[in-house]
Amino acid sequence: MVDAFHNESGLFSTAPRPVRKKFAKPPVKVACLPCRASRTRCGGQEPCSNCLAKDRKCSYLPSKRGGPRKKKQRLSLSPEEESQQDDTQYAAAAEEFDEPSDMFTQIDVLSLPGAGLRHLDFPHMSPVFQGYFTDGAVSSHVPLGLLPTPQMGDAQCVVRTYGSEPEILNAYYDFIHNYFPILPPRVAPPCQDRPLRYPISSSGPSAEPLMIYRPRSPLSLSISAVLALIPHPDDPNPSSPASVIQRRVYAQKFAQLASTIIETECDLDLSSTDPGQALSSQRPSVNRNKLHPHAPEDLETLLSLLILSVYEYTQRGNLLKMRYRAGQALALALDKSLHDSHIEDEFSEARRRAWWMTYYCVLQGAIVSTTPPTIVINDPQFTTPYPRFSSDAEGWSILIQAQQVLVSATQFIADLNKCLSSQSGLQYMFERMQQLDSWTNSVLAQTEILPIISHEPAFGDSQEIITAQSIRMISKIKLSSAQIKTHRFRAFSDIPLFIKRHCDLTAANQTSSSQEIVPKQSASAAGMSSVSCSCSSLDQFQRASSAEYMTPSDSSTSSDIHPYIPQYPQYPFAPGFPCSTQHSAKVCLRAAIVISHMFEGLPYPEPLYGTHQQAQHDRPLPRTMPSFACCLMQSSYAMFMLFYKARVAKQFSPDIQSELPGDSNDRVLDEIQQGLERIIAAVSNYSTAFEALDGMRDEIQGAYRTAFPQTAI
Template sequence: MNDRINRPVKAACLACRRGGPRRGPRQSAVESSPLPPQAAAIIHAPQSTPSLPDESTLTPVDSNLWSSATPFSSLGRNQDSNRPVKDVWSPPHQDSQGELQGPVLRVYTSEEEIQIAYYHFVHPCLPLLPPPPGSSLPQDNPHVFQPSHGLAGTVELSCLPYRPTSSLSLALSAILALIPPPHDRNQSEPCSVWLRRSYAQLFAQAALRMAEKEIEDFTGGWANSDGLVEGRDFHPQLPTQLHPILALTVLSVYDLCQCGNKSRMRMRANQAITTAMDYSLHQLDENATEAQRRAWWTAVIVMYHSSANNDSSPIISISDPRITTPYPKFDIQVKVSEPWSLLLKAQDAILSVCAVMRPLTAKSQNGSLALDLRERACRLDRHILSLAADCDHCELELGAAENDQVENLAALSIWKTACAMTHTARVKLHRYRAFSDIPIFLEKHCDLTFLKLDTFPSQTASLPAQPDLDSIFPFTQTESSIISLKSSLAISRALAGLPHSGLLPLRTAEMDEPRDSNAAGYTGSLPFFKCAAMQASYVLYMLVHRLRAALSSKRLSVCYPLLNHPEPVTEAQDAKRLIEELRNGAHSMIVCMKRDLIFEGIGGMIRDLDAAYFSLFPN
């Protein structure tokens, strides 16, 4: 099967059909290397890279969609219906010198370049590989590909200057292709988005085919455990037997972040786990290499996350006695494995919450509840609280050496994600009791209910009556509200502290080079844990509504448990102070989400978060 996607030329936008770079008098310094006719322009990207603007091609929310029966009846009404969301965070004016015109694509011309890009953009979020080889990490140096007029509307790997040689490098290229090239001024234009999306999908399809072939080739096991086949050595410590497992893990993340396809994410994650188990990666001892440990446990992390997203049981539990492979260790100042165990325990707690809450939320369908729900919920809450304390007490001694920075960010990322997931588990346990799952979003996100406009407001009739909840749940509505408040703000802080590629320091020689004032580089991450932001934002928005309703009705005493030492004389100011804290937490999560706008799978989340935020805080 040819690695190509045919598109009618007439379907491409004008910039795609025209092809070739536009060059003004100020851009003569940017030269492209000579290529055969009808090939493309390959431009070496400038070393200084501008920040990715916090914008997208998302369509505005229609204010007419919001019903007056919802707590957020004015959701979206305060937005200009002709003003897209991206205009709210318009990027600063940039000098046109060195900027690229027309649709362009980030490309790399060797396995080594892809590996370096992996450590800049993927490793800080998901450490699949051992630490980078060598004493220092080279700077990311992408090339820029621009289709010629003759190739407009056709997407083929043969058009690119280099085709990755393994399933892993192909899968990573699918992620990297989504990142706009440096100085791409048209990165949010439909044609640019289409070009990146099309090549990313092509890389993903090729990676899947290559992974299947590699699995067939490696059925002989670990006979050649060094596994470095000529032409496919991606990392000196990485056996090629691990390539398809890691590729399937990357494709699982790609399917969620870019495609928003939770079912396919789970399918790829389960493929990675079953392949790893076929290779006995789960039954290794203390002699297991760091590459083997990370291949197994990152696959488990993604598999657990896919199970939580699909509200299904994982194909293997972390408590399964067959698993003997030790956790990986971050080799910074001291070898640290604690963040890995914290994240896995947090994910396991989320799945436990799903199992406990499923009978309660399904009452209207089956009419039965678990008899031991009260005891199970109490026990699970205590367990999650213990995990939260462990996260707070986890102190990472980060290394100072230049090459330690990559591992520092990876360790910090796993730790912060563990904190966010732990508090997400607690929110999921208490959210239903605190707010009865009243819907506020237009689209379906995670396990949150959404507004079904054709049946609203009758859809709220299926919610259990308050006396029923009092008799079957071990916490009162007030207690669950307070717990949800604390955990949601903790999630906001954890997500704000997540590291990203923009935190990687420049080497001394690079710091001395002149840089554009806006050249901070792409600072996004892999948004595969962003359901935590949706859970926390839901709680914060609902509490803002509750506080404002109490303020307007002059019945603030009902909200006293949420306030800090309230008094009748100062209760209004106490409530407004809490509303401001809730606003800051919600805004922080929106900013965190918008850093990752290049991934189209979170577009619906951002649309709903923006609509809710501007409804509550129009100014």
């Protein structure tokens, strides 16, 4: 057999390979990094013959192979020294690791605001909000105006619509209430789900949809908009372009009708005839029957806006309208003094749910768009008691606290980016990171406490048990997402490509052995938004008291710069973090896996069907109201980044074996893959009904195929 080998002069020659005893020439004590990465025998020179032949940079890092391992030696290191050592080892390995160029391009976009959302209202919007990575993937995107017209000769489309207000209310409890409980519990027993079975025969996407029954209130109209997106049990091909467009058209028509009634009911009769007297006149009363016996009809406008806010996000992909609808609901709630309501009557629970779900939606708009909230999250004027689940007395308190934690973590990310860019106020951000982490852990601990049952479940409360369980799962999803946001920069700050792509950081001066950080500025001077948190009352599991993060003193600090390796400087902020990259990576991994399990555990809709209808369903119905779908993206982002770290650690094993959380790199890779598959299953279920989430599904699937090319999903 003829092969190429190096002769003494270092040049290549071709000759039969001599037969020699294995390892007759012992391996060198220190191999260069490129040879270690490719698992090639290194000659030990500088540059070595392999690198010289391949015209590549040859660099060395002392190996820890050989001799007894001193695992306990790390215990003698200070936290800062341990963190620096972790960063140095990983950075050296990652710099030589050869990943597909598409990997980080696909991963990065998952962490952006509005990542993956399709925009039905603005199909030509900036690519930041569009699907990037659908090449080679099967996409169900159906562009506006490009759909085939359903013909009567083809299989006829059927859209889920209902023929009365009670049937719409019953469907609300079947499909919406478990995830978005804006109304009190049922007062009537569940009845069979009976969507109308009239086939659609409109002449095209722009034609006026045919309505056998037109809902009377804005709330029943907005509920109908969401229900229309759920495939009809008699639709023979719900994923066909014709079915998708008809569901879209009907849903948008219901939403527009609801908006029209809302505008009418918010108007004053004298505004058009005698504006001078309009302000002194009373608002006209709403004259219609209540949709729910225990929810006053004047709340239906507000509740309709909350549903439309989620509709704009999950179906239309319109973050601006999402926040606008939530803002309208907030204005109505404040006008009705729902934020400070202590009246005890048959409508008390309805008013409490209306207020706290309005609060929830306003904060959700700030979370998904990464903008400061329009309200102070712990405003002392918000004194309305929390609603109650009979099976879980603390369920609502946990949900609201989880929302507060997540919006604070979102603002932390924005403020950290500003501080890293300017290299100012970093000590303040490190303190905030510790406070936020403690706050998150305290609320997470509360979610693990068994629910307290306030009283025996009454009639109609059986479904509330499932709703309360769902709310706990959603709370865990939000808290785990907050953990990822708090730790993600530190967890991945040792990855060179991550540093290059985030925060526009400027490398430290390589010729300088030390450098002072720019003196810290106050939070307001650095342009950071003040977000209150509940860190001062971590031992209390009630509504958080108002507390602001303390602004650090004006004293400046300095930090020594310890270079990683030649041509790879360390950033001066790294030693100041309150935790190591390894700890933050563990937190992100655990949080991402929890999110995937919680999404998998959320209940599916289970309406009462007749025998014929039940036979039509061979797969679970889509869950609804995924206002927290951004947590799916955070989870997948963290798992893909951890997958990269695991690949590096596995390739350079055992030198960096301890860098990855977990007992085994193979085990961690399996966990990540299974977690991603759960996330893909969840977002695929949601996207069956909500078109804007198609892009989320496609982006996660695209990155998954890059990471696991041999696995079919």
